[in-house]
């Protein structure tokens with residue numbers, strides 16, 4: 001299958017890229033390199049340019065879009081109003097609007113080519129649970145991704161277009177011990193019944209399954225990968 005995955009330079013996106021070995025995958029990052037397509041998704045028009053380059057690289061056909069690129073930047077409420085709003089809008093643009101623009105282009109492509117297709121959006125546990133006092137915008141952007149995914153699933157299932165979302169909890173993208181220490185040590189683990197954060201490979205395998213193998217009837221599903229730290 002021909003697959004566009006955003007944000008493959010590191011972390012979960014890199015693990016998704018590796019999990020999709022055997023498929024034709026166009027990777028992406030802000031500045032490109034390592035054969036990734038460059039596109040800063042905070043910039044207007046960048047999603048369109050990314051889609052066009054990915055189409056060219058993949059021979060004019062894309063079967064699956066994985067929206068993984070995202071930012072987690074603080075916006076404390078005691079910032080000046082303009083700065084708080086600017087941070088809100090930057091997070092919304094990268095996490096939600098750029099993802100939406102890519103979903104739109106994917107749906108139009110799938111409809112035009114009449115071959116159906118799949119979309120997998122990497123959301124977050126924060127979509128359902130909320131996030132820290134400095135990250136209202138992050139939680140809202142991820143909740144928006146879930147609502148968008150469900151809307152696409154309901155609108156286009158009859159056209160063979162399937163849409164899924166994945167909601168990871170804390171996910172280790174580097175050294176586990178360093179990660180746990182950075183979150184305040186063992187107390188942070190007490191909130192995770194599984195006793196550890198998810199690995200990037202676990203999230204990647206969930207994305208791979210949805211992108212390639214999940215049955216059509218599962219369209220609209222949102223899968224949690226959080227060690228039962230938030231069960232809904």
Ligand SMILES: NC(=O)c1ccc[n+]([C@@H]2O[C@H](COP(=O)([O-])OP(=O)(O)OC[C@H]3O[C@@H](n4cnc5c(N)ncnc54)[C@H](OP(=O)(O)O)[C@@H]3O)[C@@H](O)[C@H]2O)c1
Pocket residue numbers: 006007008009010011012013028029030031032039040041042068069070071072094122123124125167168169170171172173
């Ligand atoms: N890690 C977690 O605990 C966790 C939990 C729940 C959900 N998630 C979600 O999972 C996804 C991946 O998270 P991660 O932890 O793997 O993140 P990460 O290690 O910070 O990697 C983020 C990826 O997104 C790209 N990106 C960031 N800003 C961008 C921009 N302005 N334009 C284009 N690309 C940009 C980065 O590219 P560059 O290298 O070029 O910056 C990188 O490839 C995100 O959507 C995140 O919200 C993560």
